[in-house]
Amino acid sequence: MSEVALRNVSKWFGRTLAVDNVTLSIPDGAFVVLLGPTGAGKTTVLRLISGLERSDAGDILIDGRSVAADTPARRNVAMVFQQYSLYPHLSVRDNLAFPLRSPILRTPEDEIARKIRHIAEVLHIEHKLDNRATELSGGEMQRVSIGRALVREPAIYLMDEPLSSLDAKLRAELRVELKRIQSDLGATVLYVTHDQIEAMTMATHVGVLDQGRLVQFGSPREIYEAPVSLYVAGRLGLPRINTLPAEIFAGAPKGARTIGLRPEHIETGAGRSTKVMRVEHLGDQTRLHLRLDGHDIVTLRNGGREPEPGETIEIHPRNPLYFDASGQRIA
């Protein structure tokens, strides 16, 4: 495994700047998640590292060596795509062996057998090795296609929303699995998603992309607790952060235009009077929908008596985040 670095990388598609001067370092053994909405440039970054796209500016280094001029095959990276593409006529074993038997790698058969045994163990699919690929469930198929990337021991694994085609329960299971596999193998992973739960739960580092620019890079906790901008603050957290005019509560610093309040950072019992519009019971949490000066606010009930819709309750902020007119964080 090895370190992968992007230095001032840019990529144009016609007149669109898809990746805008991105500098990023993926440490050895890290699980880096690139997070952003559709069109933010996540997949393009992945394709630039794999060599499926050529950058227009900047350099890409794997273990300190520039690979910008290398073909995809020579870069020693492995990709896992959203849609698993297994060979339906081959067994699970042959699907896993396929990349190792490629003319470039030409792995000896006893070595192949050893590697497949190991990967099958890691993926918990030992008992399915002789099944046809078509006889597997969706989750097993995706595990095999991840396994096909894993057998190669590349410098880095590049994964493009590999869980997005699975149903919710399976996705939750494979999130934990993938994280376990990565840490068992000490693999370096760059993972692209628009799903904030995947980013928060699996990443050692999260990179937030906005229109091709890398706007923040840090641990999930840093991104959640100390976002650099309104845009970043809105990417993590469910229910979403409440954003209101800064002067709605006393104490806003100079230059503040917007106050950002996470639902769990609204205290009740003193402060401004708000009307309870609706109470939502989600089982593990109860959400209160409030209305203050024409703005909707969502907060979580934290013990105590539950208010009725139509009732008035007092609220005040705890740990507020303040942003200036351009959306940059100032306090």
Place this chain on the structure above:
Amino acid sequence: MAEIVIRNLRKEFGAFTAVRSSSFKIEDGEFFMLLGPSGCGKTTTLRMIAGLELPTSGEIYIDGEEVSRKPASQRDIAFVFQMFALYPHMNVRRNISYPLVSQGMSRRQVSEKVAEVARILGIEGILDRPVGGLSGGDRQRVALGRAIVRNPKAFMMDEPLGALDAEFREHMAEELRALHDRMGATTVYVTHDQLEAMQMGDKIVVMNHGVIEQFGTPQDIYSKPATMFIANFIGDPPMNFLRVRGSVEAGATSIRFHQRTMAVPEMREPFDGDMVVGVRPEHIRFSDSAEIRGQVRATEYLGTTQIVTVATENGDVKARIASGIYARTGENVGLEFDPATITLFDNQSGRALRSDLNEGVLSHV
């Protein structure tokens, strides 16, 4: 406005029974959810209420009148489908007014109604636009407008948000619920998304294999599940199941298994055999003195909370705890369950055993 009562409703398609014997009551003005996995019979139930499908047997009452054999057009119900179909060659105004014009309503009345509906939905500004260039949300609003303009007794919605992406779905769900709160019309809504059902519904019917597993408020269904299916289908992560062998007497407040004692809500029925202890992730906390112990297998950071997976001798257990609490993979921890929230199940049948916690909501005896 309508109260809808379903009694012993059954539907067979050839040899396949889609709905076995459903009975439930939808109160006037309720936002009512039919929830379940695909193939459970929820859409068939909805279609029978709307009159798009004839039941094999059973009755449907709308405001006291038995309508199960009446055609859809005589039931005064509006249906919103998953794939909301608009007339592509008409503008927004004509799409919305179409049902009224075809009823022969006067032009002045039509334009008043359309203006009112447009105001409720916040789409006054796009009335003269062609529907072709509209965003997904606006198309959804126009489809809704066409349903509400007729002022029907009730709305039937079949996964109306199913085709939207996650972020937008959440937004539209809130909008739909707010619209319902303003209009107060009885709404029956089909979904397979448990979070959507919990979030929007006043009441939920959970179906599985054509059978109603439970009927009640979101909170009761979540915290007092009638079956293991419900406990596993509702909640993310779902309820933890610990499989144990043991016996309880009626009146007992604890169970014994593997030489351990665990406090539970006071039991209302005796049981002996393979049991399942059910506990929700947020009702577990770490405690050094706890008897149930295990090794931390994974942690998942979620902002305010984290999900910690712990491997115990009774299987994996997921706990939802504050993200400030330190939990490291490989560490040995003790788990304490909040005894008042525990549900015991019969492992064979999957049904919840009656206790002080759930006896008020369980319909089975």
